Amino acid sequence: MKDGMLINPVRAVELFHALADQTRLQILDELKGGERCVCELMDCLEAGQSRLSFHLKVLKDAGMIVDRREGRWMYYAVNTEAFAELDALVDSFTHTKRTSRAPTRC
Amino acid sequence: MKDGMLINPVRAVELFHALADQTRLQILDELKGGERCVCELMDCLEAGQSRLSFHLKVLKDAGMIVDRREGRWMYYAVNTEAFAELDALVDSFTHTKRTSRAPTRC
């Protein structure tokens, strides 16, 4: 990711929110092993189709995953760029040192 | 953070959830400049006392910030360790390569 590029707070919230859920983390964890179709995710996560679809949409809207149709199947895969973005975001949090001023009491 | 140490999913959700809110990100951003008392945060975030207290608790429960009493004032500051943990967590996401197997169709 471009250095010095600021990620706006709205985007940051969207990213973190997408990750702030057990099911979605499981999905991402599974997708780390390569692309998967929905039915396979249903299997290994033991989640209903509708529920899964919902969470996949959240992840997709946040840009964390990408999809690809192949016939009747939809394949999902992690979007590497988004992870780089996340990495940069966390780094900017961790490393951005501001001129530390003393607290001003009320 | 210890290498190879796995962060459990529940903890990951807690961390990301704590960050998935505009107000809480603002708080952290402010605290990057050094420790602050609540009244000062109220000022610069233009947030009510009760609301702020709520979000500070979320951040504190997640271990993102620490507090310190000084007389009537409570001072909050970022907890560096938690940020290291976050960093490690994101890294583990980004870099953990699993043996990529082909997707198994239904």
Added chain:
DNA sequence: TTGACGAATCAATATTTGTTGATATATCAT
């Protein structure tokens, strides 16, 4: 073209999260 299948979307509902104003608690100054 019809039927079956994989997946998205919708509507209803449940659950969780956030906000607000009121009250409680702790500490200080008098």
Added chain:
DNA sequence: ATGATATATCAACAAATATTGATTCGTCAA
């Protein structure tokens, strides 16, 4: 002790998010 101040907590409510089952849509096979 009393009152003032800083903050936490609580209760009521509002808003956002997640779950479920039903329906719809797109694609394929016969």
